Amino acid sequence: MTNILDHSLDFNSKISFCDDGTQLTNDAGLFLTTEFLQKIDFNKMIKSFLPQIDSRCRPKHGFSELLTQLLLQKIAGYQNDSMIAALAKDAALKLCLGTDQLASQPTISRFINRLDQTATDGFSRLNLALNRRLIAQSNQSDMVLDV
Template sequence: MSIVNTLTLESNRQIKINFDGGDLSSDAGLLLIKEFAAKIGFTKLIKKKFKTNDEAVRFHKDAENLLQMIYQVISAYFQDDCADELTLDPVFLAVLGKESLASQPTLSRFFNRMDEDTLVQFNDIDKKLRDIIYSIKRPEHVLFDLDSTLFGTYGRQEGEGFN
């Protein structure tokens, strides 16, 4: 029986994973998710296929903001407000390959730039990603487990009846 002492990530050769009981991080599992995303080409797909209809030159690009929010949600940071706590988080910085993350106001402006065209892009990305995954192995059956989630709204926000 062999034991893996140190594993180097293909997506970032500077990051090494070992199991010697050293410093711990509750978000370090993101590194393995990033590795999986890199192997299936998810990050490249987002950067190639996603952009809002906004021509302004921005420090935090649309695809980077989307990836940040995806990783935040995977890590149970569901609100864009959580970005302020994560701005200099070392695991998120390593996963996203940035010196600092987008702040809550930046993410809010990003969400406000989304329109019907971005929904079409999400659909296209979903189709391409499904093609990639199915090229590896097509499932015989697909099971959907749908649960409702309550997102509370405060005040008289537009769309509050949707929840």
């Protein structure tokens, strides 16, 4: 059996795991999720399948960073955008995103509101690409659909 304490994370080598009983975050599972996203080159996939819709002059947070923050937030169980204020103090999400400051709730809300049909089509293409990658990796030739 492999122990996570025996491995380091590729996306951020400054992160260390310990089992001395201290608790630094409730969202440590996000490290493994971020490691997975880095292994599949998720940011590159975002840039190739989704339009970079950003009409702001000098955005502090880019499209892929906002999408990744929103995705990690939802995976961690924070379903409402209003939870971002509480997450702003959580070191785990900041480490996963490689930033000192998370996007604010209004920024995330504006980001969601800017998504249009073009973005929806991009999400469909991204989902298809991820599914194809999974099928190719697991070497599946048959699929059963239970309707």
